[in-house]
Amino acid sequence: MACKKCRKIQQIILGNISYITEELFDVQIFKSPEFQKRMDICLKCSSTTWMTKFEFLAHIHKYTITLFKNLGDFEKIPSLPKQGPGKNRKLICMICKCPIQSKARVNDSHCSLNKW
Numbered sequence: 001m002a003c004k005k006c007r008k009i010q011q012i013i014l015g016n017i018s019y020i021t022e023e024l025f026d027v028q029i030f031k032s033p034e035f036q037k038r039m040d041i042c043l044k045c046s047s048t049t050w051m052t053k054f055e056f057l058a059h060i061h062k063y064t065i066t067l068f069k070n071l072g073d074f075e076k077i078p079s080l081p082k083q084g085p086g087k088n089r090k091l092i093c094m095i096c097k098c099p100i101q102s103k104a105r106v107n108d109s110h111c112s113l114n115k116w
Contacts (some may be wrong), residue, residue: 011058011109014105015102053115063077075097
């Protein structure tokens with residue numbers, strides 16, 4: 001059985017591969033049956049924000065040392081800024097720092113607030 005951090009890394013990779021594949025090839029085969037339900041919950045959640053890839057990576061980069069000290073635990077990074085939807089912005093969890101469109105595709109992933 002994989003350690004908790006290894007399992008989280010595996011989920012991040014799987015979710016991103018699924019998301020990228022769907023975007024590139026315009027297919028919907030990788031979405032879990034729960035995907036839309038999870039997205040609906042997250043869209044209503046007060047612990048989500050909208051960020052562009054650049055904004056997200058800039059925030060993560062700012063706390064790189066914190067990540068290394070905590071062995072990649074994204075929850076140790078200070079909260080992301082609260083922003084609304086906009087051009088090229090994606091929904092991000094302010095607690096676990098995961099892109100929701102990727103995380104929601106992985107069947108065995110779970111909400112940090114236990115909402116799904």
